[in-house]
Amino acid sequence: MPWDTQDYPDSLKNLDTAEKKKAITIANAMLDEGYPESRALPIATEQAKEWYENASEEEISEVKNMTDGQLRSRDEDNPGSSRPELLEQGEHVLSHERGWAVKAQDAKQPSDVYERKEDAVERAKEIAENKSTNVIIHRKDGTIQQNISYNK
Structure with a gap:
C-alpha cells in the first residue's frame, strides 16, 4: 500500500x-x-x-x-521516473514463474507480470512506444522471438 x-x-x-x-x-x-x-x-x-x-x-x-x-500515484506517462537510466532501455517480455514479465533492460525487477503473454506484450509495446525504445519478446526458453523498434 x-x-x-x-x-x-x-x-x-x-x-x-x-x-x-x-x-x-x-x-x-x-x-x-x-x-x-x-x-x-x-x-x-x-x-x-x-x-x-x-x-x-x-x-x-x-x-x-x-x-x-x-x-x-504512479506516473504512467513517465515509466522508470525514479531510475532515469531505464528510460533509454528497451523492454523485454520474459517467461516468469507467474506467467510473463515486462522488464526494462538492466532493471532489477519486472514492472509488470501477466498470466497471458499477449497482455505482457501489449504492455511492453505501450511502455516502449512512450519511451521511444524497443520491445524484445522472448520465447519460454529465453531465446528471442521478435524485436520491435519504436525509435523515433
Whole structure:
C-alpha cells in the first residue's frame, strides 16, 4: 500500500514537510519498481534530504503543495521516473514463474507480470512506444522471438 501524509513510516515523522513528501514520493516509486520496503525507505530518506539541501525555494514550495494523490500515484506517462537510466532501455517480455514479465533492460525487477503473454506484450509495446525504445519478446526458453523498434 502506498504511503501518504496521513499514513507513513515513523522514521519520517521528524522531517520537514517538503522532505517528508519527497521521501514518500521516492519510496512509493521504489516500491512500485519492486524494491523491498526495508531498502526503499532508507534510500528514499537519504535522497530526500540531499534533494532538500540542493532544492530552490520554488521546488520546495511545489513539493510542499503536493496532494496525497500526487504522492501515491504512479506516473504512467513517465515509466522508470525514479531510475532515469531505464528510460533509454528497451523492454523485454520474459517467461516468469507467474506467467510473463515486462522488464526494462538492466532493471532489477519486472514492472509488470501477466498470466497471458499477449497482455505482457501489449504492455511492453505501450511502455516502449512512450519511451521511444524497443520491445524484445522472448520465447519460454529465453531465446528471442521478435524485436520491435519504436525509435523515433
